[in-house]
Amino acid sequence: MHYTLHAAPGACSFAPHIVLEELGRPYTLALMSGGHPETKTEEFRRLNPKGRIPVLTADNFVLTEAAAILLHLGLTNPDAKLLGFDAESIARSVEWFNWLSGSVHAVAVRMIWRPDTFLPEETMFPPLIEKGKEHLASAYALIEARLTERAWALGDLYSVVDPYLLVFYRWGNRMALDMQGTYPACTAHARRLEEREAVQRALSQEGISLWK
Numbered sequence: 001m002h003y004t005l006h007a008a009p010g011a012c013s014f015a016p017h018i019v020l021e022e023l024g025r026p027y028t029l030a031l032m033s034g035g036h037p038e039t040k041t042e043e044f045r046r047l048n049p050k051g052r053i054p055v056l057t058a059d060n061f062v063l064t065e066a067a068a069i070l071l072h073l074g075l076t077n078p079d080a081k082l083l084g085f086d087a088e089s090i091a092r093s094v095e096w097f098n099w100l101s102g103s104v105h106a107v108a109v110r111m112i113w114r115p116d117t118f119l120p121e122e123t124m125f126p127p128l129i130e131k132g133k134e135h136l137a138s139a140y141a142l143i144e145a146r147l148t149e150r151a152w153a154l155g156d157l158y159s160v161v162d163p164y165l166l167v168f169y170r171w172g173n174r175m176a177l178d179m180q181g182t183y184p185a186c187t188a189h190a191r192r193l194e195e196r197e198a199v200q201r202a203l204s205q206e207g208i209s210l211w212k
C-alpha cells in the first residue's frame with residue numbers, strides 16, 4: 001500500500017508525518033501551504049468533507065482523523081513496535097488520543113486559535129481565548145505529571161502517541177507560552193523526540209522548528 005499523507009507545516013498532521021518517517025517505507029507527502037488554505041477547496045472537500053488535515057490516502061483508501069491514522073499506522077506495522085499490542089496498551093493509546101483530539105485540540109486550542117468557530121463577533125473573543133488558555137494550561141499540567149513518571153506516553157515504549165504529544169508541545173511554543181520554564185518533563189520528552197532521525201526529517205520537510 002503506497003500512502004499519501006495530506007498535511008501542512010506544523011499542523012496536527014506533523015504526528016502521522018513523523019510516524020511515516022519512523023516506518024521508513026516509501027510514501028508521498030502532500031504538503032499544503034502554512035495555514036492550510038487548500039483545505040477549503042472543493043477538490044480537498046471531496047477527499048475529506050470535514051475539510052481537515054491530516055488525511056491518509058492509498059488506492060481505494062481514505063482515512064481521516066489524526067488519532068485514527070496514528071492507530072492505523074501502529075497496528076498495520078507491528079514490526080515497527082510503535083504500539084503496545086495488548087488490550088491494555090491499545091486502550092491506553094485510545095485514552096490519550098481521545099482526550100488530545102477531543103478535548104485539548106478541538107476545545108482548548110480551538111478556543112485560542114479559532115474563536116470564530118464558537119462566537120459570531122470578534123469583540124466576544126477575549127474571554128473565550130482566556131478560558132481556552134486555562135483549559136490548555138490544565139492539559140499541559142496533566143501531561144507534565146504523566147511525563148514526570150515515565151519517559152514516553154505509554155511508559156517505556158516509544159509509541160505513535162508520542163509524536164502527537166509533540167504537536168501540542170510545539171503549539172505551546174508557537175503561542176509563546178513558557179514551555180521550557182513551566183513544563184520541564186514535557187520539554188525533556190520533546191528533546192528526546194528531537195533526537196530521533198525521523199523527527200529531524202519531518203521537521204526539515206515541513207520547514208519548522210519545535211522551539212518557535
Ligand SMILES: N[C@@H](CCC(=O)N[C@@H](CS)C(=O)NCC(=O)O)C(=O)O
Nearest residue numbers: 011012039051052053054065066101
Ligand atoms: N479531529 C481532527 C481535527 C483536525 C484539524 O482540525 N486539523 C486542522 C489542522 S491542525 C485543520 O485541518 N484545520 C483546517 C480548518 O480548520 O479549516 C483530527 O484530529 O484529525
